[in-house]
Amino acid sequence: xxxxTASTPLFVVVGNVNQGKxxxxxxxxxxxxxxxxxYPGTTKHAGTYVFKSADRELFRIVDTPGFQRPRxxxxxxxxxxxxxxxxxxxxxxxxxTMADGGEFHDEVELLKPLLEGAGILYVVDASSHLExxxxxxxxxxxxxxxxxMALINxxxxxxxxxxxxxxxxxxxxxxxxFDAHRACFEDRVALLRGFREIRAEWSAAIDTAVAAMExxxxxxxxxxxxVIADLMCKALxxxxxxALAEGxxxxxxSVELEDAYKAAQRKLEVAARDxxxxxxxxxxxxxxxxxxxxxxxxxxxxxVWKAFGLTRTQLLKxxxxxxxxxxxxxxxxxxxxxxxTGTLIGAxxxxxxxxxxxxxVARVWPxxxxxxxxxxxxxxxxxxxxGPVTSPRYAWVLLxxxxxxxxxxxxxxxxxxxxxxxxxxGVVADLSKERRxxxxxxxxxxxxxxxxxxxxxxxxxxxxxxxxxxxxxx
Amino acid sequence: MDLAALIDLEWLLRDGAADSPKGVRDGGxxxxxxxxxxxxxxxxxxxxxxxxxxxxxxAEEWLDTVRNGRNDLPGERVVHGLDxxxxxxxxxxxxLGGGASKALLAYDGTTPVNVLWFVFVxxxxxxxxxxxxxxxxxxxxxxxxxxxxxxxHRPIAALASRFFGEGWQSLRESxxxxxxxxxxxxxxxxxxxxxxxxxxxxxxxxxxxVVALATIAFSDLKFSWSTTLxxxxxxxxxxxxxxxxxxxxxxxxxxxxxxVDASQWDRMAGAFITKVEDSDRLVKQWWTFLxxxxxxxxxxPRTVALVLGSWFARRGIRAYGFDHVGxxxxxxxxxxxxxxxxxxxxEDVEGVEPTKAVEAESARAMSGASTWVLLWGSxxxxxxxxxxxxxxRYASDIRAMHGVGGADLGADERAVDxxxxxxxxxxxxxxxxxxxxxxxxxxxxxxxxxAVGAGKPIVAVLLEFANGAAVGDALEEERxxxxxxxxxxxxxxxxxxxxxxx
Ligand SMILES: Nc1nc2c(ncn2[C@@H]2O[C@H](COP(=O)(O)OP(=O)(O)OP(=O)(O)O)[C@@H](O)[C@H]2O)c(=O)[nH]1
Ligand SMILES: [Mg+2]
Numbered sequence: 001x002x003x004x005t006a007s008t009p010l011f012v013v014v015g016n017v018n019q020g021k022x023x024x025x026x027x028x029x030x031x032x033x034x035x036x037x038x039y040p041g042t043t044k045h046a047g048t049y050v051f052k053s054a055d056r057e058l059f060r061i062v063d064t065p066g067f068q069r070p071r072x073x074x075x076x077x078x079x080x081x082x083x084x085x086x087x088x089x090x091x092x093x094x095x096x097t098m099a100d101g102g103e104f105h106d107e108v109e110l111l112k113p114l115l116e117g118a119g120i121l122y123v124v125d126a127s128s129h130l131e132x133x134x135x136x137x138x139x140x141x142x143x144x145x146x147x148x149m150a151l152i153n154x155x156x157x158x159x160x161x162x163x164x165x166x167x168x169x170x171x172x173x174x175x176x177x178f179d180a181h182r183a184c185f186e187d188r189v190a191l192l193r194g195f196r197e198i199r200a201e202w203s204a205a206i207d208t209a210v211a212a213m214e215x216x217x218x219x220x221x222x223x224x225x226x227v228i229a230d231l232m233c234k235a236l237x238x239x240x241x242x243a244l245a246e247g248x249x250x251x252x253x254s255v256e257l258e259d260a261y262k263a264a265q266r267k268l269e270v271a272a273r274d275x276x277x278x279x280x281x282x283x284x285x286x287x288x289x290x291x292x293x294x295x296x297x298x299x300x301x302x303x304v305w306k307a308f309g310l311t312r313t314q315l316l317k318x319x320x321x322x323x324x325x326x327x328x329x330x331x332x333x334x335x336x337x338x339x340x341t342g343t344l345i346g347a348x349x350x351x352x353x354x355x356x357x358x359x360x361v362a363r364v365w366p367x368x369x370x371x372x373x374x375x376x377x378x379x380x381x382x383x384x385x386x387g388p389v390t391s392p393r394y395a396w397v398l399l400x401x402x403x404x405x406x407x408x409x410x411x412x413x414x415x416x417x418x419x420x421x422x423x424x425x426g427v428v429a430d431l432s433k434e435r436r437x438x439x440x441x442x443x444x445x446x447x448x449x450x451x452x453x454x455x456x457x458x459x460x461x462x463x464x465x466x467x468x469x470x471x472x473x474x
Numbered sequence: 475m476d477l478a479a480l481i482d483l484e485w486l487l488r489d490g491a492a493d494s495p496k497g498v499r500d501g502g503x504x505x506x507x508x509x510x511x512x513x514x515x516x517x518x519x520x521x522x523x524x525x526x527x528x529x530x531x532x533a534e535e536w537l538d539t540v541r542n543g544r545n546d547l548p549g550e551r552v553v554h555g556l557d558x559x560x561x562x563x564x565x566x567x568x569x570l571g572g573g574a575s576k577a578l579l580a581y582d583g584t585t586p587v588n589v590l591w592f593v594f595v596x597x598x599x600x601x602x603x604x605x606x607x608x609x610x611x612x613x614x615x616x617x618x619x620x621x622x623x624x625x626x627h628r629p630i631a632a633l634a635s636r637f638f639g640e641g642w643q644s645l646r647e648s649x650x651x652x653x654x655x656x657x658x659x660x661x662x663x664x665x666x667x668x669x670x671x672x673x674x675x676x677x678x679x680x681x682x683x684v685v686a687l688a689t690i691a692f693s694d695l696k697f698s699w700s701t702t703l704x705x706x707x708x709x710x711x712x713x714x715x716x717x718x719x720x721x722x723x724x725x726x727x728x729x730x731x732x733x734v735d736a737s738q739w740d741r742m743a744g745a746f747i748t749k750v751e752d753s754d755r756l757v758k759q760w761w762t763f764l765x766x767x768x769x770x771x772x773x774x775p776r777t778v779a780l781v782l783g784s785w786f787a788r789r790g791i792r793a794y795g796f797d798h799v800g801x802x803x804x805x806x807x808x809x810x811x812x813x814x815x816x817x818x819x820x821e822d823v824e825g826v827e828p829t830k831a832v833e834a835e836s837a838r839a840m841s842g843a844s845t846w847v848l849l850w851g852s853x854x855x856x857x858x859x860x861x862x863x864x865x866x867r868y869a870s871d872i873r874a875m876h877g878v879g880g881a882d883l884g885a886d887e888r889a890v891d892x893x894x895x896x897x898x899x900x901x902x903x904x905x906x907x908x909x910x911x912x913x914x915x916x917x918x919x920x921x922x923x924x925a926v927g928a929g930k931p932i933v934a935v936l937l938e939f940a941n942g943a944a945v946g947d948a949l950e951e952e953r954x955x956x957x958x959x960x961x962x963x964x965x966x967x968x969x970x971x972x973x974x975x976x
Contacts, residue, residue, distance in 0.1 A: 018910050018955075029815040035824040038955050040910045044825030049817035054516055063823065068913035075883055103913070128908020129939070131851040132880045156908070156949065158938070212813035219811070223802060230799040275803070378631040454660045457795070 009059035009202035011195060012113045014141065015123040016134060017041050017066030020153040023180035023415035024123055025049060025063040028188055030281045030414045034063065037417075041065065046109045053212035058205050059195075062118065064110035070136040073107050077143060087143040091115070111144070119198040120148035122172060127156035130163045138171040147198045149174040151191075174198065184411040185217055223279045224410070225467040228402045229460055231272035232443060235398055237450040238264055239375050241367075241385035250366065250384045261362065261386050266299055269398065273405055280409050285420055299398070300361075308404070308426035309397035310436075318440045322392040322447075361394045362387045374453045388450050395443055400426035403467070407474055431470060438466040475530050475791055477556075477666060478549035483533050485548050486540060487800025503536045504808045519809040529796035532808055556666065559633060560673050567677025574678075575685035579695060586696035586739060589760050596682060597717055597767040603675075604775050610668075662790035669783030675776035683768050690761050697760035698739035698746065707735040707748075718763065720770040727762040834960035836953075837933045837969030845870040846898035848889055848922070850879035850905040850915065856939050860904050863937065863944040867974055873898075878918065879905075886918060894925035900933070901926060902971075907938040907948030911959035919960065919968060928967070934960065935971040947973035 854877030
């Protein structure tokens, strides 16, 4: 072994089967792919997960198979030792004797990395009882002579931590709680900082790793905000149009137009979600599951419009501004309201549910309108078009959904293998006035730019900053 | 970076650029750029945010890789289309300019050419256009205005759909997609179209000049001016001087008052109003003024506008930020974040899960029968509670209870021996909820089987304990877990008890 790897902190996660060892490793290493299952013995071979920053290995974590026969193993060791000094040697002898597996395959796999001078992370499931076999495990770990920390995880809703603590404290000088399924970034960093106590000489490497993670985290926040800002720009600006053959009137294509417009909005939303998931290293997140109710719920459904977005009072306040800033610009350009089906596209919600700015998403306009030259400069011939968004209510619903999704993905532990769970209500209605004003202002400016042909990069950047602020607060 | 490359990039990255197109390997891109710049890849990553030129280099290098062997990218087509449109405009400009000049200088030997018409069309008209152009430039400079140049989009689109048909349709879609956000791209586009329009202007003036010079050189022209209005030669002369302000330093191209006076034409009389001796010589002097007018008010400003327009367009490309979401994603891929994890692939650590088909069965009620009870691990601490619970549940006749799975391995053996000795007919193994069906548990079940012989039921009962009492069942998930593991023993008489409620 080179001196370089010798000085790289190495942590081995051990424990009985099914305690959540792999879950802890998956959460820490943001790895969606680590096999995790309720079958005892899911992990069959030790796997090493390496954290690197700037091409330098900062530390490693080894996930191991769980203990299957700890009492027998302890008995084997006890039979070969006379004094405490022999103990680490006995463990080594065990690993060497049983190297080719057999009934102690799992124990060999888990002890082998320990012999390389690793720090031990002993994971227990405090929703089960402390069993004699657990005590045997702790005893074996003590025999290895390596520094160790105990992690209390809970696989079920029961809690027997009080039963565990007195015993854990005898064997481990550090005992911490870590909920593998609910751990968010801050919890992970806190745990990592805790690793410094396992062995003082590793502190520097751990500090560097924490700093790298934190800077990466800030970059992700910025990236995800950029994705959401981009979604808002694209969705607000989107214009769908259909050519009209000679003598055909607008109503012939109105249904198709509306459907295409909605489909395009949904597609933009999905694309943005995929990107946010990629940013937070959740590329394989299952969103097709029917249990992801609200975000799966159609963007244009009444339930969604009620659960997300601003409150009625807030809307009233901002609505006026929208009307002045863009509504007027677009309305004037659309050229009067006389044109076809009231020129508003319905959001699929009942009239009763609508209030100011509530009933429509965007306006429908003909190729003769002034907007055509600004928004569809390359179109020739007669057509009918819809967009950009004129409803503040819709814009806020879309933004709210994007924020809720982003927060859920950000705080999701990589140990989970179930479908993404999302808040049932939005976040924007509860933002501070200052934050909400900033978002509204930025969206309005972006939209005003769009109505004139192009959103200015400056406004987009402002929207991005407003979103970053929201993500930072939460 | 040129326009074609920029268009290709925008097009490729329009949906956020999740991945490189199929079959494209990003691998060497960052390395090549790093080598060119003589720095490490790590250094590149550190500079990325602050250095647009680096972003441009990376994007271009990547584009080269993508372009390799592909011809479905729109950039070249757009640029080609613009070229064709440019040449068309030049052709049309030459024709129109030449035609205008020809018409304005028409002289059949009777009525001399009226210079006022020429000045009106080719000087005053162009001055008006120049003012309009300046207005356009100032308007676009002041942020936030729709691009006036989009007047050009429609005619260009109409031309393009005539010439490119189908291809244009898809191109138009991509152009639309690109325009949806990038204000900077709009700038590039605007100035590109602007300089395209200037080509027409330059060609128009060149055509007009060439035809005018040819007409002057190859035929004898007489110039005159006439008007219905009550205008004195002095006023006309003042106007002439005003128009010639740009070439005031060239007196030979500014008609003198004598010339103006001598060339006022009386249509009814069919003769010049003022009779002067060398009127023939004087009225011919107008030509230098007319040519200078077209050069100064047409050709020069249009050429300047053309040069400026192309320069602005190029500057737009150079000033391009390469930093919207699509590019961010691309750079993240080309220069992976420095901090990150790596690990083995899932298959390398995973064991093979037993198939669900061999789950052990659930045992339901089994009242009455004689039962031998083994208490695994922590369950042994609750022997009284277990006895009560089992009696209550199954009304069974408990013949013996042994603690097993404890610190003492010998106790396990003794319990198994006892079962064999007493020829146990039914064994219940009680474990606390949360106890895992580990290999040692399975080994132990096998040992029981060997002791009691085949066919005797062995039932696992999972109970939850608190404060020394059995307070309920383990969760169904936990029982399922045991069924799965016990199923691997392939013994039809090993069961997992259902919960009390079932
Ligand atoms: N609710 C909840 N479930 C958890 C938690 N941690 C682990 N689990 C579940 O517990 C089961 C076992 O988790 P694993 O991470 O595979 O446990 P392990 O210790 O690696 O198991 P083996 O590899 O089989 O030894 C899985 O079904 C997990 O979903 C937790 O914090 N909360
Ligand atoms: Mg595991």
